[in-house]
Amino acid sequence: MTGTLLAIVSAIFFPGIILRVKSIASGRKGPGILQPWKNIILLFRKSSVFSTATSFIFRLAPAVYLATICCALMLLPFPGMSSVLGFEGDFILFAYLLALGKLLFILGALDTGSSFEGMGANREALYSMLTEPAFFILLGTLALLSGHLSMQDIFSHFQFAGEFSLIAGAIAIYLLVQIAMIENSRMPVDDPKTHLELTMVHEVMILDYSGVDLAFIQTGTNLKFVLYGGLIANFFMPVNYDWFLVTAAIHGSPLTVHLMATLLNGIIFLLVQAAFAAAIGLMESFRARKKLAKNPQFIVTLSSIALIAFILVLLLTRNLIR
């Protein structure tokens, strides 16, 4: 529950930080941190306009998109606390909830009959398809390393203390950052700022949405970002507060100690989210986007990296050679 709530809190400032960092990097002052949400609230107050060429799928897509992301948020782990819906193997649900949202979204884009949106949908489908193995191999690696199957347990038992957990952790963070960038259609695979329909991936798919529907999509996109940010934050939040317990046990009750630990973790969680947002802002400021044809190649490398990590863990945990 804590993870979900904290993620929603960080979603409030997340897009603002990205925007602000990009503005500062380009020598401008930039809008206020809450400006992206003010825009979304404005959209919530507007009604939608629908193309006559579209069917119910087009209208259904934004709601399903937002709903699936909200459901996935319920699976977000947090050390020392249980996630809302966590169960054994819940990362499969996590991945396919996001995939379901995306599927409806792609169908909605195809529904408009526009040639641009068809192209965007085509690209989005390809990228998601290629990202999926990377995500599953990564989670599989972590499951193998921790010996657990629910995301809550995987991250609770993953510590940056072991000999090879450091390497596995670094690889996992790298992969999660890249997967988050791809899934959210950011640089280097997509450019959220572009006005050129022919180069768009995600942006072209939402061209026909307006008002509340657009607000749903933008809310969903912001939540999706903190969803991945939350997974990354889990690597940095210690579960084991032994040193803390020892010093605190003298002064306070176990409950206070637990509360203090959670509070500390909460602060770390928010800081990691802020750092993630700032990192995205910087990454998008000083490099060019990839050539579209190179994107699949780039995404496939993520799966390869995940696979290397997986084999490494297999070898090191002596699961491969007994």
Next chain:
Amino acid sequence: MLILNTNPFIVPLADIPLLGYPEFMDNINLLMADEGCHCVTYHAVPLGAALRFFCCIASDSDHFLVLLSHEQQSSPIPVLDSLTVSHPSFHLYEREISEQYGVKFTGHPWMKPVRYQMSDVRYQISDIRYPFFSIEGEGIHEVGVGPIHAGIIEPGYFRFCCNGEKVLHLEIQLGFQHRGIESLFLQKHSGIQRAVLAESISGDTAVGHSIAHAQLLEILAGITPAAVVPSERIIALELERIAVHIGDTAALCTDIAYQFGQVVNEALRTIVINTTQSWCGNRFGKGLVRTGGGHYPLSGGFIKILLSNLEEVEKRFGQITHEMFTNPSVLSRFEGIGKINARQAGMIGAVGMAARSSGVKRDIRWSHPFQAFTDSDYEPGTLHQGDVWARAMLRKQEVEKSIQLIRGLLSINDFERDPAQPLYEFKLQHSSFALSLAEGWRGEIMHSAVTDQDGKIIHYKVKDPSFHNWMSLALAVRNQEISDFPLCNKSFNLSYCGHDL
């Protein structure tokens, strides 16, 4: 066949030898066999009951202009053999003539409207459609973009035949904003109205078109402006070139989502256009170039501002382009994208930057010097790659060269003198054909006029470099990814209104 060595030039109509059409074709074939020659203009002028055709061929390497002419009776409608068959660069000229006067060119493979689209009454009546080229096949799909675009882009329709993400063919349909510039030149009789009109042909080439117009009228009226005027004009022209080239570099960065390059270059462009503004009150140099002189002489105070701004721009532009051209992610988006080779550029008659970046040495400043270039030994730079990188790199090099040019002109001229006021009232040479060329930042600009026996302009022709170069964009995106089209488009940055007139 008349060989001329000056730019601009004026010839009495009576002195232009009339050729028979077969002889005319032979001469064109002979001239165009030389790769260094390209067609500057080929248009028709109705003179009484006849239709007089003027064709001007320019030689890049031998620095001469050739004027050829032939005459046909307007009725019955002339039917001529098409030159396009052997020289593809003539296709637009013949289409234009056919559209304006109904002349039929037999064997022309691509006879489509140039400017008047289906909205035009004549085309609705005669039921001429715009037949798009289409490719049939499994998995081939067509993507239409425009004519209304996102952002502040002018109207133009692009139809892509794609196989997946790969573009097999692009067809560009223009002419949506035909303003009738050429006929307005005949309706407006005052010099100031015409000058303003020339500035509005293509907003980003205000100075380039103004210079072409001013030198045309000056040679028609026999005016020689004060000694420093040619230098002032070239300073304005090169300032325009610097501003647009830097702006285009910024736009190229935008298209590849390289924010750093974008914002730095945009800021630099502002410095340059603000310099022009502090000179003449308009950021694009409108009102600066006038026949016979100018309202804004270069003052000592402004020269100081100009020099210090140029130094600032040169330093910072040098830094950002170094950063850009050494950034692997930028290079991977520029190199090998949207290639046209020297053969293609020559075949379609590409001019200006598009030609020079493909290894064709074609620059009016060098081959047919005008204004202050007559005394300079300007040597254009060329690159042979012909891709987006080459076009970006050429911009960088031309900015550096233009800064040097301005510094040179400032050092050899004494601008502190009595200002030469513009002349708006003058009498033009009667029964003459005049043509002037100028190298705007995009390439060769041609203005040409024909006067009647009273010295009244009866025909005015404008050719913006975009007229040729749109075809090079269509060729550049072949076999490229459709997502690279915007980048290719930006690397040429062609004018829609300059084409549509």
